[in-house]
Amino acid sequence: MSATEKPVTELTVYTDPAMVAGKAVLLHNPTTGDAIAFDASKLVATAKDLSMYSIDGTSLMLRETANSYVVRTTGVYKLPLVYGNAIKGGQTNSAAYTRQGSDYTAEFVNHLGNQITDPFIEKNANCQPASVGLLWQTGTNLITSVSLVEGGDCKYIQFTVSNVPTENGLAVLFVKDSGGRIMWSWTIWLTSDTLNEEVFKSAALAGAEYRLMPENLFSIWNAARTYCVCPHFQWGRKDAMVPASLASGSSNMTVYDISGNAISWASSATLGSSVIGVFGTDQDESSDKTVANAIKNPGIFFTRHNTTTNNWNNLSYFYNFWNAHMTSTSGQPADDQDSAVKTIYDPCPVGFMLPAARAFTGFTTTGNNSSDATQFNVVGSWASGWKFMRKTGDTQGNYFPASGYRALDSGALSYVTGNGYCWSFAPNSQAYARRLYFHSGGVYPLYYYERSGGFAVRPCRESN
Numbered sequence: 001m002s003a004t005e006k007p008v009t010e011l012t013v014y015t016d017p018a019m020v021a022g023k024a025v026l027l028h029n030p031t032t033g034d035a036i037a038f039d040a041s042k043l044v045a046t047a048k049d050l051s052m053y054s055i056d057g058t059s060l061m062l063r064e065t066a067n068s069y070v071v072r073t074t075g076v077y078k079l080p081l082v083y084g085n086a087i088k089g090g091q092t093n094s095a096a097y098t099r100q101g102s103d104y105t106a107e108f109v110n111h112l113g114n115q116i117t118d119p120f121i122e123k124n125a126n127c128q129p130a131s132v133g134l135l136w137q138t139g140t141n142l143i144t145s146v147s148l149v150e151g152g153d154c155k156y157i158q159f160t161v162s163n164v165p166t167e168n169g170l171a172v173l174f175v176k177d178s179g180g181r182i183m184w185s186w187t188i189w190l191t192s193d194t195l196n197e198e199v200f201k202s203a204a205l206a207g208a209e210y211r212l213m214p215e216n217l218f219s220i221w222n223a224a225r226t227y228c229v230c231p232h233f234q235w236g237r238k239d240a241m242v243p244a245s246l247a248s249g250s251s252n253m254t255v256y257d258i259s260g261n262a263i264s265w266a267s268s269a270t271l272g273s274s275v276i277g278v279f280g281t282d283q284d285e286s287s288d289k290t291v292a293n294a295i296k297n298p299g300i301f302f303t304r305h306n307t308t309t310n311n312w313n314n315l316s317y318f319y320n321f322w323n324a325h326m327t328s329t330s331g332q333p334a335d336d337q338d339s340a341v342k343t344i345y346d347p348c349p350v351g352f353m354l355p356a357a358r359a360f361t362g363f364t365t366t367g368n369n370s371s372d373a374t375q376f377n378v379v380g381s382w383a384s385g386w387k388f389m390r391k392t393g394d395t396q397g398n399y400f401p402a403s404g405y406r407a408l409d410s411g412a413l414s415y416v417t418g419n420g421y422c423w424s425f426a427p428n429s430q431a432y433a434r435r436l437y438f439h440s441g442g443v444y445p446l447y448y449y450e451r452s453g454g455f456a457v458r459p460c461r462e463s464n
Contacts, residue, residue: 047076047149047158051087055195055349062090065119067238068187068218068349070195071161078149078156079186081129081175083110084238084344086119093119095324097344102327104427106291106318108344111183113292116344120154121175121183130178132157135185135299136242137171138220138253139163140260142190146173157186164190167221170231172240172298185298187231187240187347189218197461198398201391202358203367204446210337210359211461213352214398216422220253222246227384229253229416232406232454234312235423235433236321238347239298241406241454249404249416289314301411301454310408310431310450321345322354322425335426335434338463348459354425355460357434360445363388369444382440384417402439406454415439421455 050069054061057072065082080087085096097108097116107115110124121127132148145160157173169190174182195213202208216230218240229249231240245253255263289305291313302312309316319326324341328334335356342353361367363386365375377389379397387397404416422436428448435455437447449455 047078047156049156050077050079051082051350055351064088064090064350066350067185067344067347068189068240070189070191070349071164072190072192073164074161076158076160078151078158079173080151080153081121081155081157081184082119083116083121083184084346085342085350086116086344095341098324099320100324100327102319104317104329105320105327106315108321109291109295111177111181111292111295113290122155126177127183128177129155129175129183131176133174133176134159134258135172135174136255136257136263138169138243138255139165140256142169143171143173143188143258146258148175159188161188161190164192166192167223167225168193168219170218170220170240170243174298182296182298184295185239187218189349191219193219197352198390200359200388200398201362203364204358204361208337208358210355212355212359212398213459216401216403217348217457217459218243219401220246227417228401228403230401230403230456232403233347233423233457234302234454235451236318236345237294237302237312238345239294240347241301241411242299244404244413244416250413252413291315291318301406302452303411304408304450304452308431310452312408312452317430319427322423326425326427329427329429335424337460340425340462341464342462347457351462352459353462354423355458357424357426357446359424359458359460360422360436362391363436363438363443363445367445369442369446371442373441376443378443385420386438386443400436400438400458401456403456408450408452408454411454421449422458423455427451 051063051065055070065085065087067084069079086093099105099107110116118124122129132146134143134146137143141162143159144162147158149156149158171188172185174185177183197211198214200210200212219228219230221228229243229246231243242255243253245251257263289302305311305314324343325339335358337356346353363377364370379387385399385401387399389397400420402417402420404414405421407414419439424434426434428434432448433451434448437444
């Protein structure tokens with residue numbers, strides 16, 4: 001159990017019916033912490049609340065929410081309608097959605113463009129949940145039912161998982177308001193992978209360690225487990241784009257609706273200038289590339305807004321979207337994992353967040369960008385990716401696939417199996433953010449790119 005996954009106490013809510021059936025228990029109000037008398041027999045038919053379990057699915061903890069959850073076995077589950085990680089340790093985590101004063105930051109807003117005032121979606125003005133559903137999933141018969149249910153503290157999405165593929169699977173769930181607009185969405189990662197973090201040594205900061213997830217966020221593997229694909233993310237957005245096909249890296253993976261029907265991708269669609277990937281979602285009446293419209297359209301890749309800021313939205317600055325403590329590009333906490341604060345726009349599951357840029361500097365002997373193969377800290381030869389050393393003398397390495405990217409002006413997939421990229425939470429300037437970039441002839445741990453581009457994410461264990 002990690003430091004962020006706090007053990008339950010005798011007064012903490014138990015949501016697993018197998019643990020409470022026939023027992024007298026006390027519950028905690030997740031907002032006030034007050035003890036509440038409760039009839040445990042009422043929990044017998046309750047679905048497993050994912051926000052009350054550690055990422056391994058076995059350890060109960062104080063409620064902690066996220067924009068994604070890991071599901072390891074078939075069964076009935078639920079997740080509370082909460083903005084990202086706005087609840088942590090059973091308490092309101094306002095730091096995740098509060099803007100720190102700076103000309104380089106932006107407000108954290110909801111689907112209406114309003115500043116978020118409460119962790120629970122329904123407690124924000126004009127944000128009453130009316131329906132829920134499944135946007136897409138990477139196989140048939142994975143999630144087979146989705147419903148909106150009432151809870152003692154808030155409304156929930158409840159869903160049935162009928163299959164957890166050996167190679168992993170993904171699904172995106174959403175909640176809509178009475179006007180049919182998506183208010184928020186969550187990614188469900190169906191995987192039996194361990195996901196225990198690996199400790200990587202930084203070459204740029206003496207003594208620094210970064211505890212990275214052992215695979216890219218939402219990885220789906222081939223049958224031999226020698227290569228994987230994963231969704232791409234635009235810098236500062238929580239929304240996972242559909243992964244590339246394992247069979248053909250230039251095309252999207254086939255995804256399905258809840259009835260098992262393949263979803264047709266639109267060859268082109270417009271929002272502002274142009275976007276790609278409209279399916280199962282409603283475009284807003286406005287054509288502006290706003291953060292609010294991105295929330296309402298999680299299945300749409302927002303192409304570059306303009307060539308001045310190179311961003312997917314119309315904001316001039318939003319340095320804080322993946323680290324609430326980020327107010328500049330120089331000095332602390334510009335690239336400091338220890339002081340970083342995960343935000344409600346972070347796509348990572350509980351306990352993880354985007355990494356600092358320096359997390360990847362141990363991948364070369366100098367800690368700098370290099371095209372000199374003698375400076376690559378790798379194990380073995382190129383295999384549609386590198387096995388990077390975690391520390392000096394590592395003989396096994398950790399696999400980083402050449403996951404390719406989505407082009408900023410079209411959303412088209414490029415260089416899948418040829419190049420690898422992973423975002424960090426660190427901006428480089430108004431128009432760029434830092435990322436890892438590598439291919440068979442180069443490793444560049446401190447590269448940067450326009451924020452409207454779509455790249456993979458390799459999560460890092462939270463420090464706060």
